Amino acid sequence: xxxxxxxxxxxxxxxxxxxxxxxxxxxxxxxxxxxxxxxxxxxxxxxxxxxxxxxxxxxxxxxxxxxxxxxxxxxxxxxxxxxxxxxxxxxxxxxxxxxxxxxxxxxxxxxxxxxxxxxxxxxxxxxxxxxxxxxxxxxxxxxxxxxxxxxxxxxxxxxxxxxxxxxxxxxxxxxxxxxxxxxxxxxxxxxxxxxxxxxxxxxxxxxxxxxxxxxxxxxxxxxxxxxxxxxxxxxxxxxxxxxxxxxxxxxxxxxxxxxxxxxxxxxxxxxxxxxxxxxxxxxxxxxxxxxxxxxxxxxxxxxxxxxxxxxxxxxxxxxxxxxxxxxxxxxxxxxxxxxxxxxxxxxxxxxxxxxxxxxxxxxxxxxxxxxxxxxxxxxxxxxxxxxxxxxxxxxxxxxxxxxxxxxxxxxxxxxxxxxxxxxxxxxxxxxxxxxxxxxxxxxxxxxxxxxxxxxxxxxxxxxxxxxxxxxxxxxxxxxxxxxxxxxxxxxxxxxxxxxxxxxxxxxxxxxxxxxxxxxxxxxxxxxxxxxxxxxxxxxxxxxxxxxxxxxxxxxxxxxxxxxxxxxxxxxxxxxxxxxxxxxxxxxxxxxxxxx
Numbered sequence: 001x002x003x004x005x006x007x008x009x010x011x012x013x014x015x016x017x018x019x020x021x022x023x024x025x026x027x028x029x030x031x032x033x034x035x036x037x038x039x040x041x042x043x044x045x046x047x048x049x050x051x052x053x054x055x056x057x058x059x060x061x062x063x064x065x066x067x068x069x070x071x072x073x074x075x076x077x078x079x080x081x082x083x084x085x086x087x088x089x090x091x092x093x094x095x096x097x098x099x100x101x102x103x104x105x106x107x108x109x110x111x112x113x114x115x116x117x118x119x120x121x122x123x124x125x126x127x128x129x130x131x132x133x134x135x136x137x138x139x140x141x142x143x144x145x146x147x148x149x150x151x152x153x154x155x156x157x158x159x160x161x162x163x164x165x166x167x168x169x170x171x172x173x174x175x176x177x178x179x180x181x182x183x184x185x186x187x188x189x190x191x192x193x194x195x196x197x198x199x200x201x202x203x204x205x206x207x208x209x210x211x212x213x214x215x216x217x218x219x220x221x222x223x224x225x226x227x228x229x230x231x232x233x234x235x236x237x238x239x240x241x242x243x244x245x246x247x248x249x250x251x252x253x254x255x256x257x258x259x260x261x262x263x264x265x266x267x268x269x270x271x272x273x274x275x276x277x278x279x280x281x282x283x284x285x286x287x288x289x290x291x292x293x294x295x296x297x298x299x300x301x302x303x304x305x306x307x308x309x310x311x312x313x314x315x316x317x318x319x320x321x322x323x324x325x326x327x328x329x330x331x332x333x334x335x336x337x338x339x340x341x342x343x344x345x346x347x348x349x350x351x352x353x354x355x356x357x358x359x360x361x362x363x364x365x366x367x368x369x370x371x372x373x374x375x376x377x378x379x380x381x382x383x384x385x386x387x388x389x390x391x392x393x394x395x396x397x398x399x400x401x402x403x404x405x406x407x408x409x410x411x412x413x414x415x416x417x418x419x420x421x422x423x424x425x426x427x428x429x430x431x432x433x434x435x436x437x438x439x440x441x442x443x444x445x446x447x448x449x450x451x452x453x454x455x456x457x458x459x460x461x462x463x464x465x466x467x468x469x470x471x472x473x474x475x476x477x478x479x480x481x482x483x484x485x486x487x488x489x490x491x492x493x494x495x496x497x498x499x500x501x502x503x504x505x506x507x508x509x510x511x512x513x514x515x516x517x518x519x520x521x522x523x524x525x526x527x528x529x530x531x532x533x534x535x536x537x538x539x540x541x542x543x544x545x546x547x548x549x550x551x552x553x554x555x556x557x558x559x560x561x562x563x564x565x566x567x568x569x570x571x572x573x574x575x576x577x578x579x580x581x582x583x584x585x586x587x588x589x590x591x592x593x594x595x
Contacts, residue, residue, distance in 0.1 A: 171223055171224070171225060171226070172188075172223070172224065172225075172226050172229065173221060173222070173223060174186040174187065174188055174221075174222060174223070174224050174228070174229050175187050175188070175189075175190065175193075175219040175220065175221060175222075176219070176220040176221075176222050177193050177217055177218070177219060177235075178217070178218040178220070179193075179197075179217045179218070179239065184235060184238040184239055185230035185234065185235045185238050186222075186224055186228055186229045186230055187229065187230060187235065188229060190217075190219065192232055192235065193217055193235065195232055196232050196233075196235035196236045196239055197239060199232070199236045199259070233298065233300055236300065237300050237301040248264075248301070248302060248303075248304050248307065249299070249300075249301065249302075250262040250263060250264050250299075250300075250301075250302045250306070250307055251263055251264070251265070251266040251269060251297050251298070251299050252297070252298045252299075252300060252302055252306070253269050253295070253296075253297055253313065254295070254296045254297075254298060255291075255293050255294075255295055255317070255374060255375055256293040256294060257294070257296075259306075260313065260316055260317065260374070261306065261307075261308040261312065261313045261316060262302040262306045262307050262308070263307065263308065263309075263310065263313065264307065266297050266299070268310050269297055269310075269313070270297070272310055272313060272314055272317075273291075273295060275314075276314075276317065276318075276375065276377065277289045277290075277291075277377060279377075280377045280379050280425075280428070281379075282381070284381050284382075286381065286382050287379060287380065287381035287382075288379070288380045288381070289377065289378075289379050290377075290378055291375060291376065291377060291378070292375075292376035292377065292378050292426060293375070293376065295375070316374065317373070317374050317375045318373055318374070318375070319373065319374050320371040320372060320373055320374070321372045321373065321374055322369070322371065322372045323371055324367070324369065324370060324371040325367075325368040325369035326365045326366065326367055326368060327341075327342070327365065327366050327368050328363060328364070328365055329360060329361060329362055329363060329364045329365075329366060330362065331362055332483070332486060333360070333362075334360070334481045334482035334483075334486055334494065335349065335350070335353075335356045335357060335360060335481055335496070335568070335569060336481060336482055336494065336567075336568040336569060336571075337482055337486055337487055338366060339568050340487065340568070342368050344368070345568070346567075346568025346569045347568075347569075349366075349368075349568075350569060351429060351430055351431075352366075352367040352368070352369075352370060352429065353366045353367055357479075357481070357496050357569065360481075370427070370429060372427070373427065376426055376427050377426070377427060378424065378425070378426050378431075379424070379425045379426075380422065380423070380424050380425075381422075381423060381425075382420065382421070382422055382423075382436070383420075383421055383422075383423050384418065384419070384420050385418075385419055385421075386416050386417070386418055386419070386441065387416070387417045387418075387419045388414045388415070388416060389414055389415030389416065389417055389440075389443075389444050390414060390444065390498070390500040390501065390502075391412035391413060391414055391415070391444035391445055391446050391447055392412075392444070392446045392447070392502070392557070393412065393446065393447045393448075393449055393476070393502055393557055394446050394447065394448050394449065395449050395450075395451050395553070395555070395556055395557065396409070396448060396449070396450050396451070397450075397451055397452075397453040397553060398450050398451070398452060398453060399453040401450070401451075401452030401453065406449055406450065406451050406452070406555060406595075407449065407450045408447060408448070408449050408450075409448045409449070409450055410445075410446070410447060410448035411447060412444070412445055412446055412447025413444060413445035414444055415440065415441075415442050415443050415444030415445075416440075416441040416442040417438050417439065417440055417441060418438070418439040418440075418441050419435060419437075419438050419439075420435075420436045420437045420438075420439075421433050421434060421435050421436055422434045422436055449555075451553060451554075451555050451556070453553060470507055470588075471506045471507050471536075471576075471588040471589050472504070472506055472507070472554060472555060472589065472594075472595060473495075473506075473589050473590070473592075473593050473594055473595055474495070474503055474504055474505070474506045474536070474538060474572060474574050474589070475495045475497050475501060475502070475503055475504070475561065475572050475574075475593070476497075476501055476502040476504070476595075477497055477501060477593055478495040478496055478497030478501065478561070478571075478572070478593060479495065479496055479497075479592070479593070480493060480494070480495060480496075480591050480592070481494045481495070481496035481569075481571055482494035483584075483586065483591070484584040484585065484586060491575060491582035492537070492539075492573050492574055492575035492576075492582065492585060493573075493574045493575075493584075493585040493586065493589075494571045494572070494573055494574075495571055495572045495574060496569065496570065496571040497561045497570060497571065497572065498561065498570060499542055499560075499561055499562055499563070499570040500542060500543075500560045500561060500562075501560065501561040501570075502557050502560065502561075503526075503538050503541060503557070503558055503559040503560060503561060503572050504554075504555050504556060504557055504558060505528055505536075505552040505553065505554055505555065505556050505558050506528075506536050506554070506574070506576075506588075506589060507528070507530050507536065507554050508530065508551075508552065508553050508554045509528040509529050509530035509531065509535075509536075509551075509552065510528065510529050510549065510550070510551055510552075511526060511527070511528055511529075511546045511547065511548055511549065511550045511551075511552060511558075512527050512528070512529045512535070512548060513525070513526065513527035513548065514526050514527075514544050514546050514547050514548050514550075515544065516543065516544040518564045518565055519565075520565065521565050521566040522537070522539035522540065522565050522573070523539060523540045523541065523562070523563075523564025523565025523566075523567060524539075524540070524541040524542070524543070524544050524559070524562065524564045524565070525537060525538060525539035525540070525541060525544075525559075525565075525573075526538045526541070526544055526546060526558050526559055528552060528558070533578055533579040533580075534576070534577070534578055535576075535577045536574065536575065536576055536577070537573075537574070537575040537577065538558065538559055538572055538573075538574060539565065539572070539573035539574075539575075540561075540562055540563055540564050540565055540567040540570075540571060540572065540573050541559035541560055541561065541562045541564065541572070542560045542561065542562025542563070542564065542570075543559060543560040543562070544558070544559045545557055545558055545559060545560075546558045546559075559572075574589075576588050
């Protein structure tokens with residue numbers, strides 16, 4: 001039986017030992033699993049967020065405590081409390097003393113326990129003492145902790161909440177940027193790095209720098225304080241620093257956000273810009289001189305090779321972005337034809353060539369496009385000038401004189417207006433003119449002309465269609481600017497003249513069309529029927545003075561030169577139609593003014 005009992009005991013011991021080993025192995029496995037789980041948690045973004053928030057909370061709390069104590073100490077002599085406030089403060093002090101009592105009791109108890117434990121170790125009764133003391137300590141700590149928690153929990157909860165809000169509001173998600181193996185900063189968006197990289201390339205335009213073709217920015221999402229996020233300029237500086245270039249602090253000049261050059265002295269750059277403006281100033285106190293593109297000076301890191309002297313900077317600013325373009329006048333060209341060749345508005349063409357209506361010779365060069373400098377200058381000023389006002393012509397018909405006879409009995413005089421206008425120039429070329437006011441200085445005096453009225457022309461013989469005996473030049477002056485079929489489908493003759501110049505009936509007849517408003521391509525126009533299937537047309541007028549059904553004499557005022565409808569510049573478009581077919585007017589009135 002004893003042997004069996006012994007065997008049984010050995011089996012129990014063996015099983016117990018096996019169980020202990022299993023428990024130990026399970027415990028180690030659990031600890032290892034927990035450790036791996038914790039390590040994986042450490043790698044997560046959530047852990048980083050909690051970690052950063054926790055550290056920031058502790059720092060924030062310490063900072064608040066230091067500032068509060070500093071404030072109280074510095075203002076203690078200045079604090080004057082009323083009796084009521086003193087009573088409130090006394091009650092608060094009593095409450096704090098009561099809250100402190102459990103902690104004081106616990107501290108005293110710990111001192112007594114340490115002394116008793118020392119003595120018990122000497123007698124060998126320390127285990128019994130530990131058990132008794134543990135029970136009483138738990139009871140004391142439980143009561144003390146409970147009382148302290150009742151006081152501290154609300155205040156602590158509010159403090160933690162406020163600190164958490166303060167810290168969280170200062171944190172943000174950002175992208176950590178690593179480029180070409182180097183950390184360059186934090187950005188909120190990938191586009192910020194792309195823009196900074198482009199600016200870096202512009203800044204080191206003078207540097208012999210080889211861009212890494214295989215360098216790709218590496219972005220990592222992280223949590224940082226808002227103050228750690230880099231601006232575009234800071235990121236540009238960091239990229240330049242990582243390029244290996246020799247850097248220096250300087251001031252960069254940008255035109256339309258494009259880097260031009262850098263200098264150590266920003267005042268020299270500003271002085272240069274003012275000097276360029278001075279070239280366009282006239283001394284008028286009301287004029288406004290400014291650059292056509294935004295110009296900025298930015299302080300930052302620049303490669304030393306980007307630093308240039310002021311003379312070189314001025315030369316770069318005055319370089320042309322596009323060169324001047326000219327055209328050599330060919331046979332058959334007219335101002336309007338040239339403008340159409342280059343798809344230009346006639347007003348723009350004339351602005352570049354102000355005298356083109358006065359002189360246009362074969363072989364002459366006209367300006368199509370002016371050279372555009374890197375830095376354009378716009379001037380806006382108010383100008384006051386005198387402008388001539390054309391006079392009208394009054395006709396007095398003498399039935400005893402042959403038709404075609406004219407005699408001026410009173411010479412006309414032009415009037416004068418004082419005009420105030422706001423004019424805008426860009427690089428010296430007028431771009432727009434806005435009339436602000438007009439004052440009449442002198443009224444025009446009309447010209448009086450006697451015209452023959454005998455045997456008015458009512459029908460043209462067929463034999464007369466090839467002579468100019470029955471027709472007169474329809475405009476007071478002017479010149480041929482574009483002939484018959486000078487360009488596709490141009491079935492008449494263009495006679496250029498100033499706006500308002502008199503347009504007269506080339507021959508007597510009946511008005512069959514009169515539009516004193518813009519009507520299609522002809523604008524304001526008049527058609528006179530001379531009988532025998534012959535008609536004349538006068539188009540693009542600024543004013544029409546006759547009505548349908550009215551009889552007009554040869555040389556009678558019927559309209560004024562203008563540029564209505566499809567017209568480039570002021571001119572009279574004159575047509576001769578025979579049985580509905582347009583004929584070359586040169587065969588009827590010649591090609592020059594002959595009156």
